[in-house]
Amino acid sequence: MKIEKDYLNLEDVYEIRIFNATEKDFYNSTPQEFDIEDDPIQEFINNISEDVHIFIPYENGKDFIIQKSSSNLLETYNLSQEDVKGRLLSKISPLFFDSLHDNLFESYTNHTTKKIRFVYYDTQNESIKKSTAKIVFYMEKLFIIVTDAYGTISNSEGMIDITLDENQNNIMENLSQTGSYYKINGKYTWSQGIYNIINRNKEESDEHHNIVLDLAIPEDKYKVDKILNFTNKETSQCDEILRIVDEEGILKLIEVTVYSYFDDKGVFIRQGWINVLTQRHSESSESIDFLVDGSKSSMKLAWLIEPLNKKLYSFSKGFYNLIEKDYGEYVHSREILNNIAEEEVVDELIKLADGDITKVDETLTYKVDGDPKNIKIVNLYIERFEYNNNLHSLGFLTDVTEEMLKKEQLIESNERQLVLIKELHHRVKNNLQIINSFLNLEKRAYKNSPELAIEHMQTRLTSLAMLHEKTYNSPDFKNINLNECLTDQDVSTKKLVNSPMELEFKTYVDENINVSIEVITPLLLIIDELTMIAIRNALPDKTTLDKKIIKKVTMSDKDTVLLTFEEIGIGIEDSKDITDVIGCEIIKSLTKQLDGTIISIKNENGIVYELVFPIEMVHTIH
Template sequence: MHVKKRYDENSDIAEIEIHDINTKDIYKPSPKILDIHQPKHRKLLKAIPSDIHILLPIREGNDFIVMRLGWTTLQKTNLDSNDVEGRMYSNVLPFHYNLLKDYCKKAVTTKKTIKLRLYYYRNNRIQSIVHTTILEDNGKLYIVEDYSSEKEKNKPRIKEDKDSRKLELIEYFSQTGSYYKYKNKYTWTSGIYNIINRTPEIDDQYYNIVFNLVVDEDQHKVEKLLNNLGPESPHIEEIIKIKTKTGNIKYLDSHVYVKFDENNEIISKTGFFKDISHELTEKNRSMDYLINGFIKNSKLALLIEPFNSKYSFSEGFYEILELDKQHDYKNNWKHIIENIEEKEIVQKINGIQHGKINKLNETFTYYPNKSKENKKIIELSLESFYINNEIHHLGFLIDITKDIEKSKQLEYAKRQSIIIKEVHHRIKQFPNIE
């Protein structure tokens, strides 16, 4: 089990991801320290669809006494109200206390209403979303939780007009789809559901249903699509790899656009996705064997578009240069070239990157992490070419350190052999020397 917290400044809502929670860790038996009088409107509270928890703040809001626990939570945890009421919140429900204690104290001390969105995951797949409101009133703390009902999730879609149906057909045949995000809520076109192979659900408006399916090795691309947008760069594109709930692997050409107001505040986000899995499969099928050979090779790296952020480096690239896989080296080679000893090689790399030269075949000395104690000899072959007036790069990166060392050893052994033979030859010219 692990928890991830983040804060969405645009919607002023804290979001919390709870992964693989163990229900056995939620409740801990603890002694009762206060007799609780039943709320006057207990029957009414029970009839309300929302889960309403009532806590009594103690210790200046650092802890609470449970006065009431919502019925949905009681049922999910298989508890009776008598098991929790009158107990210390931190003792009887330690998981929820640790999850919400900071927000609860803030609501008590500031008298402000706190809004949260809780995402519950199981095996990296979202199971439920709980919209939570925390507020203080008349000396008590109220936690209101809203769950989406199964009826809402399975509600039939509204009949679409002719234009909507036409758009749906266009997206279907072009294998495209898009979303629009406004005031922190998503609107998805039907083409998206065709791409990810599932039907719409009511919770889809609260999270990015495409990015939620991205495989681990492409998560850094998602971070870039979400966090690197700004007034100077309102559009970013990436090719991402997703795994649908049915287990299908797909490649999506992804574009995210952002609109800003006069104060550079985000107004809306739009995303466009095109399924290019078939295109990539057809183009790369004949090269699969070749490319797969580079994926796990730690001494040889295939460089496909090393200056283009749409492509990824192979494992060998990071192994050879001893780099952090999480860092974005596509747009900034400074962390690489500053470790190269030969400055003329650095100038040539900059030259091919900016189109000043079109071919590079060099061997250079490389010091990982600027450490002079760890020296490597690297061979770099890189060539640029044009397709449709666009520049592209292809090449290889090879670690030849051990080959050089072996060559030096052989050269040394060869020289020693020559010296021994020469000495032996001279000795034979003087057979009578004792």
């Protein structure tokens, strides 16, 4: 004996599958342990058609005491109520205890109703019986109410399984206005879909007459006679469209398809399918959309019922939202395939429709009304399958346009970050090479004053460190704010100067001037060199007051930047051209990197340097 349990999400039912069980697994004779009185509603329960079991929770739901078992179950095992009453479920029926405990406990602790289904299998793993029930918590007790049961039908050759509740078929009938039935040995068995169509619950007498054809309007009774006459033959098929009035007085147009045949065991079977044709799209889509109600992305998910059937298809609202059409505007045909960009996907769907393959699971690009500027990325799944000798199809699609766009943006962002990291390493290498060149140059220039070379290197390294901090905190290397960089540079330089109070820095930059790292690196180093030249000539002079370095950065035109570097109260004793000043080689080299020009002008306050350079350069970053 084996037990399998599974929660079927679409059906909201806990299915318990029991394999190869014997009578001993279901019932063990045990003595009564508890004196249990009859329930006050016992008489009422005895007069309803459903099977009802009543359990009393024991030790906070660890076990359950039987107060009543259904008469059908007792009849099956030739027992009376006194044989089971007052016993613990775990002792009298370990099989049912193991199968039901989790659901009973959850219903008891949460006061919820649980739907369960038992399916019994024989030694050949063939289904021989199934039943559906609900567990209800009421008045501190648990009631198991068997709402329907599909039994087995015997003939001289063995058992015939009437399987009306296969997973895919159950989805089909619950989501669309369809139903099916059997007639064997003069008795009808109806699926739940039939009761949905006629708008009423199951009744005990339903097995004795055709509950659908009985509802035909008088004008269509002749079609009912035609159906019955045809299907009374040994093997036949009949298709008719007729009108019925359901239990709520609603007129419906239905399509009836009936087969009569002998199965492989020689049993004569009449099998029928009912499809509602009236208001198919608007009504059936409501039940389909129930699956996605409450979801923020419900309009991006679409259920496709019979998508390969031009006449009996039924799609949820999400489908019409995706193709941007109303129900009435859309006519289902292969023409919709013309709006799919991928030819290979179109070929697969044609093969699926023609029966060459059984399923399609693809991501495709859908052009709304064929417009290449209005596209949506869609996950599509359609499966075709055979049920009761007929081919059916079921599928869904999901609009994943936003998700795919975000994914592409993430990929692009990751790739860009890799490029930026490589570029950052490249810049570090270049800057170290620049520092090395400066050291070689100044070793010769300041061989008698090495402290000056060290001071200069400190200033340059501080500027480069600050620049790297700005760039790795920036979204990219092309839009670094110049005002922030020059302001931070002033602060760093003043900290390195021995007497910072004797020298004042003032910086003015036009609003929102952003430059790339190719521009700002040599620019900051040029400003460092000019600042060091000014400080070297200013600090020794203790008599001059109000010593200032003023920097102004403006746009001289839309493509060119002008930097004015002015020394006030600072001067070079021997006023000569900038090319004669120590450090001029460095400035000239850096200016060349900027594709710019620099000049020096002597005035009464000191020296003014004017550097002109393009705001954009050829970038190494792509």
